[in-house]
Amino acid sequence: MIGRLLGVTPLTGDRATKEAVLDAINSVSLIHFAAHGDPERGEIALSPNCPTNFPPQDENFLLTMADISKVRLRAKMVVLSCCYSARGQIKAEGIIGIARAFLGSGARSVLAARWAIEDTTTEEFMRCFYQNLFRGKSASESLHEARKWLRKNGFEKVSQWAPFMLIGDNVTFDFENWSGSKTSKQP
Numbered sequence: 001m002i003g004r005l006l007g008v009t010p011l012t013g014d015r016a017t018k019e020a021v022l023d024a025i026n027s028v029s030l031i032h033f034a035a036h037g038d039p040e041r042g043e044i045a046l047s048p049n050c051p052t053n054f055p056p057q058d059e060n061f062l063l064t065m066a067d068i069s070k071v072r073l074r075a076k077m078v079v080l081s082c083c084y085s086a087r088g089q090i091k092a093e094g095i096i097g098i099a100r101a102f103l104g105s106g107a108r109s110v111l112a113a114r115w116a117i118e119d120t121t122t123e124e125f126m127r128c129f130y131q132n133l134f135r136g137k138s139a140s141e142s143l144h145e146a147r148k149w150l151r152k153n154g155f156e157k158v159s160q161w162a163p164f165m166l167i168g169d170n171v172t173f174d175f176e177n178w179s180g181s182k183t184s185k186q187p
Contacts, residue, residue: 001123001126001127002032002034002079002126002130005130005134006030006178007178010032011024013047014047015047016035016046016047017046017047017048017049017061018046018049018060018061018062018063018067019049021046021063022063022067022070022071025071025073025075026071026072026073026074027074028074028075029074029075029076029077029173030075030076030077030079030173031073031075031077031078031079031107032078032079032081033078033079033080033081033082033085034081034082034126035081035082036082036083037080037082037083037084037085037087037113038062038084039083039084039087039116040084040087041064041087041088041097041098042084042085042086042087042088042097042098042099042112043062043063043064043065043098044062044063044080044082044085044098045061045062045063045082046061046062046063047061048060048061049061063098064098065088065096065097065098065100065101068098068101068102068104068105069101069104069105071105072105072106073102073105073106073107074106075102075106075107075108076107076108076109076169076171076173077107077108077109077110077111077139077171077173078099078102078107078109078110078111079110079111079126079129080098080099080102080110080111080112080113081113081117081122081126082112082113083113083115083116083117084113084114084115084116085097085098085099085112085113086099086112086113086114086165086167087114088100098112099112099167100167103167103168107168108168108169108171109139109166109167109168109169109170109171110166110167110168111129111139111143111164111165111166111167112164112165112167113163113164113165114163114164114165115159115163116163117163117164118160121150121155121160121161124149124150124153124155125146125147125150125161125164126146128145128146128149128150129142129143129145129146129164130142132145132146133172133173133175134173134175136172136173136174136175137172138170138171138172139166139169139170139171139172140166140170143164143166146164147161147162147164
């Protein structure tokens, strides 16, 4: 859905390996992950890159804080449509997790989920969030409008409309001058 909105071909399925994602994310202004998140550490599960090693080892498919810290990003926004992607260790300086790792690597803003998210609700949330972003609204306004829309359209439970949080700058995009590339950086 997001790739179609942006006019790009996303990295999906077997193509969404850790190596392919890390190679792709350093040169785009908007990164969108739609994947599974680890409930303990908030790390992102991608496609294993070694199908002969069964079961695959974590380092073959989990995108970690250490992986992200090795990449220099120029992204205005990273959207982590993954369960628990706002999780991390609570330290004096705040929550240290994958969302913060994206900020530390250069992303200006990160949208992340604090808990498990339902697929249907998340799809509706993302559709509404991106529609507002495309209309020129800021990330925080788009987040607010998506939450409001969900509450008005049958998603009244807090667990449905409130999992996503915005960390970092309140960015906007100029989609009128957007030029989608042939290959997206969306796993």
